[in-house]
Amino acid sequence: MDKGKAKEISVYLDRIEELEDGGAEAVLLIDEGGEEYSGEIIFPAEFLPEGSSDGDYLTIKISADEEKTQAAFEEAKNLLKARSDDID
Numbered sequence: 001m002d003k004g005k006a007k008e009i010s011v012y013l014d015r016i017e018e019l020e021d022g023g024a025e026a027v028l029l030i031d032e033g034g035e036e037y038s039g040e041i042i043f044p045a046e047f048l049p050e051g052s053s054d055g056d057y058l059t060i061k062i063s064a065d066e067e068k069t070q071a072a073f074e075e076a077k078n079l080l081k082a083r084s085d086d087i088d
Contacts, residue, residue: 003064012037013056016045031057 011028018024024045029037041060052058 003066006061006063009060009062011041011058011060013048013052013054013058014040015054016048026052028058028060 010031010033012031014027014029016024016026026043026045026048028041028043030039030041032038049058
């Protein structure tokens with residue numbers, strides 16, 4: 001089950017917002033090279049690279065985790081089977 005190669009997304013760190021619970025979230029704007037940003041991602045600030053600040057450009061690499069996907073599929077299949085066995 002090949003999901004293709006990883007993709008990289010260029011984002012602009014617009015701002016970091018403090019939350020009432022003491023945490024923080026980063027507002028990242030998706031940069032596709034045009035005049036305007038194509039979307040926004042709200043991201044836990046704790047996952048930003050150390051030293052990141054407003055105005056930085058960052059790269060996010062995203063890929064499918066085939067091993068975890070397969071494990072979740074197998075777990076769901078087993079739960080459905082167990083439930084089906086309980087009904088009989």
